[in-house]
Amino acid sequence: MSVRNRFGTTAALALMATVGAVLLSACGPDNAGSDPTAATGSAAPGATGPGTPAPGRSAHPSTPTPGAKEVNGTSAANHLTISTGTRAVAMNGTTVDFGTVVRDLAWSPDGKRAAFIDGNGDLVVADPDGGAKVTLATAPGGETWSHPTWQHAAQGPSDLPESTERFDTIVFAAAEGGVLRLEKIPTKAVGGTPEVLTPHTSLDGSANMPQPPQTGNTWADAGGRHGEIVYANTPADEVYLYDDYIRPATRDLGQGSQPALSPDGEHVVFVRSVDGHDHLFTRSSRIDQKDEKDLTPAAATDYTEPAWSPDGRTIAARTPDGVSTLPADGSAAPAQVSTVKGLPAYRP
Template sequence: MRDSSVRNRFGTTAAIALTVSVGAVLLSACGPENGDSAPTAAPTAAPTAAPAGTAPGAAAPGTAAPGAPAASGSAAPGGKEVNGTSAANHLTISTGTKSVALNGTTVDFGTVVRDLAWSPDGRKAAFVSGNGDLMTANPDGTGKVVLAKNPGGETWSHPTWQHATADPSVTAGAEALERYAAVVFTSEKGGTLRLEKVLTKSPGATPQVLTPGTSDGGGDPVPQPPQTGNTWANAGGHRGEIVYANTPANEVYLYDDYIRPVTRDLGRGSQPALSPDGEHVVFVRSVNGHDHLFTRSTQGDQKAEKDLTPAAATDYTQPAWSPDGKTIAVRTPDGVSTLPADGSAAPTQVSTIKGLPSYRP
């Protein structure tokens, strides 16, 4: 059977994002993109309805997620694990409601939290709010800041924290590194997907389109990667690297412009996540009727990819790396499961909360 990108079980390419327009709120779903068809506009939903395409059993915005512990602002007594999350395992789960599961409890952020992602130091969360804006907040839900205001008519989704650290082998001062202190996210407008970027030091600034480029390295010209259809960015490593998916091509790309612009095609798939050290990428691909997890090296040696879930009897989507790079959390129709990043064991369900897994460093 021909491999294809992850099938559209949880909704459209925008991961539980909001489209803001004059006089109406357009809701799109949380989940994988359908690589076999172009993205479609999000359907209009009544204010009290769950987002169109929301996974079965998921809660409507502002309501408790099925299986989630009671909302609270403090961790579980004694630091115990509750429904898969604890201070020890760093796992967090956002469900498109106001509450985020973390530290063995749920924290009320006071606004709908969609596609939550953590800063490299774990001190801030980035997410798309109930108004469709890009926001940041403290882990306890306080200190909310509108990093970028949705201008209307756009769907924003799946933010990720781009970052870089000083490298003694490269001449890069503090000012040069500041351009990597940014949040990259997907913007959909009129059916066109693009990656956009806003610096974290400039709240309220207008996001800029991120243009994947390819340097010829002094040799033969290299074909430019697609400029539209790009989505699901995920940052990792220490040089501002980002992996992302291109929906029309059903391909995963690695973007790195630390020294010179380089964008490399890593193969067929969707929903990629870059390991904390930037050395490996995990992504989703449909095989024989189920969504499998694959991993491969990001290095030039082009090491063979590996199917981490060869015996999959369910669908594994929306992967996330643990801070130490040893574990991968993944969404399933029944909740959240984890598995060793080397594929040495099958996934084990750790939570019945149906939402997007992420790890807080």
């Protein structure tokens, strides 16, 4: 695979140079109606703290503010956010200083909390303005954590409207001594100890089927309401689906990397190298449907690190030049929407 590495320290300069947005004490992620080009200042390394939503703003507006600005691909209307491995996160037409390095930003299914790996390599959750930080777990020396995701499930035996939503577990990848594993921890932990997530094909491991690899697993991404998670196995260059609804079970979905599961859990988008470029493919997550579709058949660049929009209609992907989006059904070619070079994610 030719999947590109994440951008390094130059990402901060690229973000500030291209977004041209601002950090003010009263300009947080929900201040969508302000014009970031009208303010002064920037997310300088010496900034002292996170932004704060304007007084009276709700935690997450249900509708975009009339006249809301779209700056470098992000707006309250499209829910797109971009993290660059710096303190600054692009969202809602501005940038928000989280007060610490933010790597691999992932949003909770209700959009009220963000999970990420901070500058110390620890797993942290915070509010959308970077406040109310809690360190769920501290990475042991020699261990590197990456790409957290919120496992989502419905409480109870049915998906009736009255069933209680829960997303009380975060799954992430841990690398130690060249060995990759998936680990999990409760979202309400404080300085907790993660447990290894063990993929298998049945509850007791006795099924007459090959058991999935226990190491080499990385890049988990959750979707649906049944505890489903897709992840990649690096040595095998395969994508797997882990379902934790009734009894844990794991299925091989085919060749690929960097998978993302649609919000309804019905489709998977993943990366596969074709003729020297990284393409985006989709397929159903159902066991009886294995057809794949190349969403980027004419790719002249690399499309990596895909993410689904909350309505499942759009996919955002990282490119060497920024972030592009395309219809999830492949009905149109990708269009670049941002020159910010970072990891795209959507805040529900």
